[in-house]
Amino acid sequence: MPASPPSTPRPAPAAIGFRTLVGFAEGADPAEWGRIRATQLTAGRKLALFLLAVNLAAAAATVVLMARTSPLWVLLSWGAVVTAVATTVAFRRLATRHRGDGYATVHEIRNTASDGICLAAVWSVVPLYFCAQASPGTAAGLGVVLTILMTAASVAMAPLVLATLAFLAGLGLAICVQLAVADTYGATLGSAIFTMLLMAVCINRARSLVVIRAAEITLQERDETVSLLLREFEETRADWLWETDASRRVVKASPRFAYACGLDPISIDGMPFLQVLAGPGWETGEFSAGLRALAEKLKARESFRDLRLPVQIEGEERWWQISASPRFSDQGKFCGFRGVGSDVTEQRASSDKINRMARFDTLTGLPNRLMINETLVRAMAEAEKWGGRCAFMMLDLDRFKAVNDTLGHPIGDRLLGRVSERLGQLTGDISLCGRLGGDEFAVVIRDATDAAAVERLAQRIIDALSHPYEIDQHTLYIGASIGLAVGPRDGRTAEMLIRSADLALYRAKDAGRGVFRTYEPELHVQAEERRVLEMALRSAVEKGEMFLMYQPVVDAGSGHLRGFEALLRWTSPEFGPVSPDKFIPLAEDARLIAPIGAWVLRTACEEAATWPSNIRIAVNVSPDQLQNPNFVTTVTSSLASTGLSAERLELEVTESVFMHEGLGATKVLERVLDLGVRLSLDDFGTGYSSLGYLSRTRFSSIKIDRSFVQDAAKGVREAVAIIRAVVALANSLGMATTAEGVETEAEHQMVQEFGCTKVQGYYFGRPLPVEEARALAGRRWDEFAAA
Template identity: 55%
Template sequence: MLGLSDPDDGDWSRLRGIQYSCLGHSTFARVTTQISAMLATAALVFGQVPMAAVAVWIAVACGTLWRGVRIDRTLIDADKRRISRDEVHAQMISSILNGLAWSVPIGGLGFFVDAQTQVKLWIVLAMLMTASAVLLPAVPLGTLLFTGITGATAIVFFLSRGMFDMAAVSIAFSGIVIAAAIESARRHVITKIAEAGIVEKDEVVSMLLREFEEGEADWLWQIDTARRVRSVSPRFAFALGMDAKEIEGQPLIQLIAGSAWESGQFSTSLHDLAERIKRRENFNNLLVRVTIHGQPRWWELSGTPKLDEKGNFDGFRGVGSDVTEARENSDKIAWLARYDTLTGLPNRLMLTEALGDALDYADKWRTRCAFLMIDLDRFKAVNDSLGHLVGDQLLARVSERLKEQMTDNELCGRLGGDEFAIVIRDASDLAHIERVAERVIKRLSQPYEVDHHTLYVGASVGSAIGPRDGSTVETLMRNADLALYRAKDTGGNEHFTYEPALHAHAEERRKLEFSLRRALERDEFKVVYQPVVAADTEGVVSFEALLRWESKDHGSVSPAKFIPLAEDTRLIVPIGEWVLREACKEAMNWPEHIRVAVNVSGEQLLDQNFVASVVGALQHSGLSPNRLEIEVTESIFLRDTTMANAALEEVMALGCGIALDDFGTGYSSLGYLRKLRFSTIKVDRMFVQGAATGNPESLAIIRAVVAMADSLGMSTTAEGAETQKEVDMIRQLGCRKIQGYFFGRPMAPEDAIALFGSPANPRQSAA
C-alpha cells in the first residue's frame, strides 16, 4: 500500500499508476493550502523573528512546493501507463524536502517566539497534516513522510521546552493522522481498482457486442414450440441463401437437412441437434453438418430454451456461425499429420499406429503380424544425376506400384526419403510374408518411364514378425531395419527376415563406431606402403599409401570393415586428411623421382575443404605436387559430378596427378575420361587374374583400356599381380606399371625406405 516494494504477484506497477495519478488533480488545493499556511506563519512570527529569516524560509518552502508540483503534474496520466520506481522515489524525495521545510517554523523559528505563538505554529502544522491526509488519500507515503518529519520536529521541540502536554498532544495527533491516512488510502485504492475493473468489463462487453454486430459469420436464430423458425435475422437468411419471408415459419431441421429431410437419413450431428431441441437442453458450440442448396456445410450452433412470463417453455433462441472453412482446414491438417504429401501414402505416424493396432490384434487373438521395411536400391544415383524433381516423380510411381500390391490385410506407407514400409495385420502364414516381399521386389524392379528417362531401381526388404521379434512398435521397427541393413549389405534386391544375430552385429558395429571415433586421438592408425614398379625395368616408381587400424579394443580391424563405416559416419574426412599428411611427409624420405598415391573417398572429395587439405599437406611436408597422385573411383561422379570435377581440376592445377582406380568394375563411363585428364588408369585385379587364366573377356577389356589410355596420353597400372605368369601377361598387353604381392606387400615406412638402400631387385628386397 505504501509503495516501498512491489510483490511478485499482481500488476502492482499499474496499481501505483492509479494511486499517483490522483496527485495531479489535487495540485491547486495543496498549493493554496500551503501558501495560506505560509502567510499565517509569517503573520504569527511578525515582530518576533527577523523578516529576512522569514523570507528565506518562505523561499525554501516555495521551492520545495514548486518541485513537488512539477513532479505531480507528470503523474496525471499514470493511470493509463505503468509508473516506474524512479518516479515513485522522486515523489517520495519531494515529500521529504517539503516536510523538512515545514519543520523550520516550529523547530527553528519557534525558539524566538513566545509560548502562545509556539502553540499557534503547532496549530498551523496540524492543519497542514490534516490537509495532506485529506488531499492525498491515494498516496499515504507522502502524508506519512510529511507528518512524520513535522510531527517529530514538534515533539522534540516541545520536549526541549518542557511543554510535555503539548508533546503528548503532538504524538497523539500525528499517530491519528498517520493511521487515518493509511486507512483512507486503502479504501481509495480499493474503490479505484473496482472502478477500473468495471470500466474494463464494460470495454470487453462493448467490444464483444461490436464484433458480433460487425461479424459476417455469426447470426441469431429463434424457433417456437413447434420448432419453426421465427424472427428471422438478415444474416441467418443470408446463411441459408433464402429470403427472410421464405424462411419464416419453416421447420429448422427441414431448412438445413437438405435431401435427408425426404429420406429421413439424417447425419449423426443433425440427429443430435434435433434430440437436444426435443429434450429442451442447452447446447454450446455444437458442430452440425448441414446441406445448403445441395452443398454440404458445417455450422457451429449454440442454443438455450426460452421461457415466457409464467415460466412456460416458449421455444429456443441461440447463435450460429458457418465454420466450413475452419473445418476443412482442420481436416486438411489432420490429413497432413497422417499422410505423406508427395505420395499420398500413410506416413510414419500412421504406420506406427497401424503397427500398434496389429500388435494388439495379434496379442488378443494369438496370431502374428509383420512389419516390412523397404529401401530403394540405386535411388540416390537417380536423384543426384537427374535432380530431385525426377526423383520425386519416381517416388510417386513407386508408391503407385506399392498400392497395387496391397490387400485388405496390408497397409503400405512412406517412412521418409526412399524408405517405405508395409504392415501385415495377420501374418499367421509366414509364407505370406515372403510372397508379399517377393511381389514388391519384382514389381518395383521393373523399369520406370519418368520425364523421357527410362529408370531402373531395385528394392531391398527387411522384415520382422510380431510378437516373435518384438512386442512393441519400436522394437519391431528396429529389428526390421536391421534385417533391411543386412539385405542392403548383400547388394540389394533381396529380402531378409530378422534374426537375433543381426542385433549382435548391430551392437558390434556400434562399438566399432565408438572406437573409430577415438582412433585418431589414441594414435591407433598407421599407414603402410605398397610399391608400384615399372613393367619394363621392375624398378619402383611409386607407392600406394594404405590405411591400417590396430584398435586397442578390437585388435587389427580390416579396412573392408572400417572404411565403409568411416564413410557412413563421415569420419573418413578427418581420417583421410591425416593419411594425406602422413603420406606426403613420408614421401620426403624417398628419392625425388618416387611418387606417392593416396586413395580419396567420395565423402572427402565432396568436402568443401578438400583442396585446402591437399595444399596444407604439401606445404607442411614440403613435397612437390608432381610427386602426389590422388586415387579416386568412378562412384564419386554419381553423387555430384560438378563438384567432384571442380575439386579434381583444382588439384590438377596444383600439379598433382589423378588416378582412376578400379576402372571397368563399376559405373564405367568414357565421359569421365573426356572431361578429366587422368594421369593413370588402374586395371582391377579381377581382370588381371581372369586374363592370366585365358579368359577372353578379361583379355579384351585390358587391351581396350591400354589402347584407350595410350591414345589419351595416360598411363596404365595393373593391380593384383601375384605370379610370374601374370607379370608376363601384363607386359605383353602393354600395361606400363604393375602392382601386386609379386613385387611387394604393403610394408611399414622403414621397409619402404630400405628398398632404396639395396642394389637388389625390388621384388627380391620385398620378398
C-alpha cells in the first residue's frame, strides 16, 4: 500500500461515520479501511475465549440461582443452548484467519451481527422467563448477573461493534420489557439508560480503536518509507549515509560510505571526517575551496545542502555532493552531524562538456561569442580595479565569401579551421582568441598597457592570415581587416567596447581592407550621422526628394547623341545635396536599394519613352538588385507600363556582380538579356577583372573608367596600354567601348585614336535636369554635333 503523505492528518473519532464504523458503508480510503476491519476481526478473535468464559460463568450462576424455583430440565436445557451458542460464536471468532496487517471486507464485518443476535436471543430468556418466576432476592441476583454479562460483553465484543450493539440492544430490550410488565418504571428507565450508556461506550471504544489503528498504519508507512530510503542508500553505489560526533569524527560508518572512501568500515570509525575527505592533502595542508567551505559549515554547526567538493579516492579525483544537518540531544546539547553523500563525478563531467559546448565554437574549437563576452567583462573589471587597460580586436576575413561561393561551404569551413590555427599560434597567455560567427573573429587582450605591442599584434595577425592556404589542391588567398578598441578609454562596458571596435572595423574596410584601424571618437559621430541619414533615406522616394539627372553619351567619331545615362541624385531638406557615393552604399546596407532601384528604372524608362526612338537610356544596377529574382519582373513591368522598347534600355553593371555568382546574379542577367535589354560592363579594369565572365555574358559594350582616361592623357604608359588592350578585347568580342570622364578636346582626340566607339564626359555635357535632357534629345543630331 502506498505511503500516505506525512502531512495528511488521520480523522478524529467524531469524524468517523457510524455507517462506516459498523460496516454498513465503505470508507473514504477502501484499502486503509480494509486493514482497519482486519484489525477489528483480529481483536475479536483474541477475546473470543474470554467471551466464551463470561457466557459460561453467567449461565452457571443463573442455573444455581434458579435451581429452587425452575425445573431442572428447563435450566439444563437452557444452559446447554447457551453453551452451544457461546461455543459456536467463540469458534467462529477463532476460525477467522485475518492478520492485523491484512485486509477484510465490509461483508465479513456485517456477518458478525449474527453472533450478537444469537447471544441476545438465548439470554433474553433470563429476564423474560426466569425473572418472572424468581423471588425478589433471586431476581436481584439475576439482575446482577445480567449487568456483569452486558458489561463484560461490551468489553469483549467492542472491536466488533455491530455484534456488540445487536447483543446489548436485544438483551437490554428484554430487560426493559420485563421490568415494564412488572410496573417498575423507574427500574425500566434505569435499565434503558444503562444499556444506552454501554452502547455509547462500545461505539466510542470502537472509534478509538479505528483511530489508533489508523495512526499505527501511518507510522508503519513512514517506517517503511524510511526503511526503503535507507535500503536504497545502502544498496546503490552512488549514495551513502554518514554521521559524526560532536568532535567531527566519523561514527556508525555505513559499509557503503566506507566503500566510497576506499577504506575499511572498522578503521574509518573514529577518523576525523575532514581527514577522510582530504585524503593525501590532509598531511600537506593543500585543501580545496569546497573542503574549506565544508569545514566552516561544520565549525559553525550549520545545515548545508548539495555542497560539492573534490576528493582523492585511491589516487583518483572524484567529485562528491554532500548534505547534512546538526544533531542535538533532548537537552539541546550538540551531538554531531548526520547527512547523506553521493558521487557526482559523471554528472560533473557531463556538465563540463555541456558548458564547453555552450562556450566553444564547434567548427574551429575556439571560444564562441558567449565566452568572448564573459572574458571581456572580466578583463574590463580587472583593468578598472587596477587602473590598467585591456583591448578588443574585431577581425573580418576579406574575400572569404568568394571562397564559399566558388568552392563551396566544406572548403570554406576547412579554411576557417586553418585561420583559427594561425590565430591560436599568435595569441599568448594574456589574450584570448575566439570566433564571433561566420567569418568574424575577435581577440581579447587582458593587458593592453603597451599600445604599440597591441598594434604590432594586429599587424602580425593581418600578415599571418594573408599568407596563402593550400586546401584540397586549391591555393586560396584571403586577408583580414581589424578594428581595435582599448578599454576603458574607448568604452566603459563590454558592450560599448565591442561597438567601438566594430566602428573601427568599418573604417578599416572603407580604407581598402587588409589593414587595422583604431577607434576614434569621431567614428561614433559618423555612425550617428549614418543612422540619421538612413532614417531620412527610407522616406526620400515617397517625399519626392530624389530625382534623376541625365548625362549624354555621344558617338566618338561623329559626336552624334547616342543616349543618356540616368544618374540618381538626392537633395534632403535636412542634409542638403547628398553625394551618391554616400547614400548608395547606405541604401545597399539598409536593404533599400531594391525599392529605390525599381523607382529609378521605372522613372528612366518613362522619360526615355518620350525621346526619339534612336536615343537609348542607360541605368546603373546594383549587385544587390540582381540577387533578387523579382528584378526581372521589375524590368518587365517598367518596359510594359512605359511602352519603351527593350533594345533602347541598357543596364550597367560592375564587375562586383560576378562575386555573387553563388546567389544567382548571372542567371538573372541572362533572363534580362532574353528580354532584348542591352548590357554594359561599367568601370572595367578597376575591380576583379576576368576574361571568363566576359566570354560567358552577352555584354553589348564595355565602359572604360575615367581614371584610365585621365592617366592616359597624362602620358602614363600603363593606362595607355590598358585602354588599348580593352579596346582590342572589345573589338574581338564584338562589343562597343565607351570612354568615361572625357573633359577636353585632347582627351577626345586621344580616345578616338585608341578606337573607342562612344564617349561620355563633361566635354560633351554635364548631367542635365530632365527638361534640358528632353530638349537635347529632341534636337537634330547635326545641331548637337556643331554645338
